[in-house]
Amino acid sequence: MRFLADSMSSKQKIIIIGSGIIGISVGLALQEVGFHVRIIDEPGSTPKASEGNAGAFAFSDIVPLATPGIMRSAPRWLFDPLGPLSIPPSYAFSIAPWLMKFWRASWSDKFPALLEAQAELMALSRSALDRQAAAHRGEALLRREGQLRLYDTERNFLESASYWSACKEFGISYTLLTSHDEINELQPGLHKRFKYAGYTPDWVNVCDPKLWLRNLYDRFVCGGGFVEHRRARSLSFSSDTVTVRCDDDDLYCDFVVVAAGAWSKSLARTVGDNIPLETERGYNTTFDPGDFDLRTHLTFADHGFVVSKVGESMRVGGAVELGGLNAPPNFERSRILLSKAKQFLPSIDTIGCQEWMGFRPSMPDSLPLIGASPKQSKVVYAFGHGHLGLTQSAATAELVRATILGKPWPISSAPFSAARFMP
Ligand SMILES: Cc1cc2nc3c(=O)[nH]c(=O)nc-3n(C[C@H](O)[C@H](O)[C@H](O)COP(=O)(O)OP(=O)(O)OC[C@H]3O[C@@H](n4cnc5c(N)ncnc54)[C@H](O)[C@@H]3O)c2cc1C
Numbered sequence: 001m002r003f004l005a006d007s008m009s010s011k012q013k014i015i016i017i018g019s020g021i022i023g024i025s026v027g028l029a030l031q032e033v034g035f036h037v038r039i040i041d042e043p044g045s046t047p048k049a050s051e052g053n054a055g056a057f058a059f060s061d062i063v064p065l066a067t068p069g070i071m072r073s074a075p076r077w078l079f080d081p082l083g084p085l086s087i088p089p090s091y092a093f094s095i096a097p098w099l100m101k102f103w104r105a106s107w108s109d110k111f112p113a114l115l116e117a118q119a120e121l122m123a124l125s126r127s128a129l130d131r132q133a134a135a136h137r138g139e140a141l142l143r144r145e146g147q148l149r150l151y152d153t154e155r156n157f158l159e160s161a162s163y164w165s166a167c168k169e170f171g172i173s174y175t176l177l178t179s180h181d182e183i184n185e186l187q188p189g190l191h192k193r194f195k196y197a198g199y200t201p202d203w204v205n206v207c208d209p210k211l212w213l214r215n216l217y218d219r220f221v222c223g224g225g226f227v228e229h230r231r232a233r234s235l236s237f238s239s240d241t242v243t244v245r246c247d248d249d250d251l252y253c254d255f256v257v258v259a260a261g262a263w264s265k266s267l268a269r270t271v272g273d274n275i276p277l278e279t280e281r282g283y284n285t286t287f288d289p290g291d292f293d294l295r296t297h298l299t300f301a302d303h304g305f306v307v308s309k310v311g312e313s314m315r316v317g318g319a320v321e322l323g324g325l326n327a328p329p330n331f332e333r334s335r336i337l338l339s340k341a342k343q344f345l346p347s348i349d350t351i352g353c354q355e356w357m358g359f360r361p362s363m364p365d366s367l368p369l370i371g372a373s374p375k376q377s378k379v380v381y382a383f384g385h386g387h388l389g390l391t392q393s394a395a396t397a398e399l400v401r402a403t404i405l406g407k408p409w410p411i412s413s414a415p416f417s418a419a420r421f422m423p
Contacts, residue, residue: 014404015040015244015253017232017267021050021209021393022382023259024216028136029397031223033405038253039220040246043229049261049358049389050213052284054308054317056297057204057391059126060147060172062119063163064366065386066106077304084304086333088323095322098278101364114365117415119170121367121392124411128394129204136219141212143309147203147297148187150194150344156302157196164198175199187295191344205297208311209390232260234270235379242378255404257380262325262359264369264383272375273418277384279325280360283334284317286310290349300344305337307345314348316341317356329357362386370399370416380404381418 014030016023019041027037077083087095105114133139151157157178167174177183177197183190186199206212221227230246235256237243244251258264262279269275294314298307305318319333334355342348363369363384373379382400385392399416402409414420 012036012254013252014038014255014257015242015251016257016259017041017244018259018261018264018383019217019227020048020259020261021213021216021390022261022385022396023257024213024220025132025393025397026257026259026382026400027220027225028132028216028223029401030404031220031225032135033401035404037220038226038228038251040228040230040232040244040251042231047356047358048213049282049360051210052356052358053209053282053390054284054297054306054315055206055209055212055310055390056147056306056308057125057129057206058147058388059122059202059204059391060167060174060200061388061391062115062122062170062172063166064105064111064114064118066102066111066114066364066366067162068106068108068111070106071103084318085320086322088321088327088330091323091327094324095278098276098364099322101276105365110365113415114367115166117367117412119166120411121395121416123170124398125392125395126202128398132216132394132397136216138212138215141207141215143205143207145203145205145296146199146201147299148183149198149200149299149301150183150190151196152193152302154196160198160301167200173201175201187298189292189345189347190298191346194344199296203297205308206390207309211311212390232267235267235376236270237376237378240378242376255378255380257382257400259382261383261389262361264361264381268373268381268418271373271379273373273381274421275369275381275384275418276364276421277369278322278362278364280362280386281319281321281323281329281357282317282360283319283321283329283331283337283355283357284315285334285338285350285353285355286313286315287353288312288349288351289314290347290351292345292348300340303337303340305340307341325359331355331357360386361389365420367415368392368396369418370396371403371413371418374417374419374422
C-alpha cells in the first residue's frame with residue numbers, strides 16, 4: 001500500500017536514531033508517505049543485533065517470556081552452567097529491578113493482557129511483512145519453511161500445553177507430532193531421542209538477516225533517504241523543534257524516532273522517560289554443516305537455542321545472558337550451544353565456525369516500546385523488541401508512521417506505550 005504524500009509530510013523533517021532493522025524499516029515506511037528522513041548511527045559501533053540474529057520471523061512466538069511459574073524454572077537454569085540463562089555475578093545487582101518487573105509481568109493479573117497484546121502485534125507483523133516484502137523486493141530473500149519446536153521428553157511436551165493452547169486461541173496453525181518417524185519426515189537427521197514436537201507452518205525465515213537489512217537499507221537510500229555516521233548524545237526541545245545533540249554537531253527536526261536498540265535507554269532519559277530497558281545478550285555460531293540438509297527452522301525448546309539456515313551455512317544460536325552492555329563476550333556460551341547441536345544433529349559437520357554475540361533490547365514484559373513519549377509528543381520510541389525485533393520490524397514501522405501522521409492504530413496502543421511504566 002502506498003500513501004499519498006500530504007502537505008504535512010512533505011515538509012516535515014524526521015531524524016531516526018539507529019540503523020538496525022527497526023530504524024531502517026521505520027525510515028522506509030516514513031519515506032513512503034513523503035517525509036524527509038535522515039537516519040543517524042554511531043560510527044564503528046558494536047555489531048547490530050539486526051545483522052547477526054537467527055533470521056526468523058517467529059510469528060507463532062506470541063507467549064511472553066515471563067510466563068506464570070517462570071520463577072520456579074529460572075533458578076534451575078541459573079545454577080546449570082550449561083543452561084540457557086546466565087547472570088554474571090558482577091551484574092546481578094544492576095539487573096535486580098528489571099528482574100522484579102519481569103517477575104511481576106508473569107502474575108495472573110498481568111499475563112493474559114500481555115499475551116493478547118503480543119498476539120495482536122504478531123498478527124499485524126505477519127501482514128506487514130507481506131506488504132514490506134512486496135514493496136521492497138523482499139520475497140526472494142525469504143524462506144517459507146516453517147518451524148519445528150522440539151521437546152526432549154514426554155513430560156516437557158505435556159508441560160508445553162499452555163503454549164499450544166495460546167497458539168490455538170489466537171489462530172496460529174500448528175501440528176503436534178508424537179513420534180520420531182513423524183518428526184523425521186519433516187527433518188531427517190535428528191537424534192532418536194526427539195519424539196515430541198510441534199510444527200508451525202507459517203513461520204518464515206530470511207535467507208540471511210544481514211542481506212535482508214542491506215536490501216532495505218539500499219532501498220531507503222535509493223528512495224532519497226540519508227544515512228549519516230553520528231552518535232546522538234541527547235535530545236532537547238524548543239516550541240516546535242527537536243534538537244538532536246550529537247558528538248560533533250546539533251541536528252534539528254520536527255520529529256525524532258529513537259530506534260537505537262539496546263542503547264535507547266540513555267536517550268529516553270534525556271527526554272525525562274525512565275524506561276526499564278535491559279539487554280539479553282545472545283550468542284551464535286555460523287558454520288558449514290557439510291551434507292546436512294536443514295529443511296526447516298529448529299527450536300530446541302528445553303535448551304533455549306535454535307538452528308537456522310543462513311545463506312548456505314547453518315547458524316546455532318540462543319542463550320540469554322543478563323550481563324549489560326559493557327562486559328566482553330563470553331564465547332563459552334556459543335560453544336555450549338554448538339556442542340548440544342552436535343549431539344542433537346549427529347551428522348552435521350562444523351566447518352569454519354564463526355562466533356558472534358549480540359545485544360537484544362529487552363523490556364521486562366516482553367512487549368516493545370512503540371509510540372510517542374508521554375513527555376514529548378515529538379519523540380517517538382521504537383525499541384525494546386527483545387527476541388522479536390526482526391519479526392516485528394515491519395509492523396513497528398507502520399505503527400510509528402501512524403503515530404507521526406496522527407492516525408489511529410489497527411491494534412490497541414496502550415500496551416506498547418512508555419506510559420505503562422510511569423507511576
Ligand atoms: C542471538 C540472537 C538471535 C536473535 N534471533 C532473532 C530472530 O530469529 N528473530 C527476531 O525477530 N529477532 C531475533 N533477535 C532479536 C533481534 O535481533 C533484535 O530484536 C533486533 O535486531 C533489534 O533491532 P534494533 O534495530 O532495535 O537494534 P540494533 O540492530 O541493535 O540496532 C540499533 C542501532 O542503533 C545504533 N545506536 C545505538 N546508540 C546510538 C546513538 N546514541 N546514536 C546513534 N546510533 C546509535 C547502534 O549502532 C545500532 O546500529 C535475535 C537476537 C540475538 C542476539
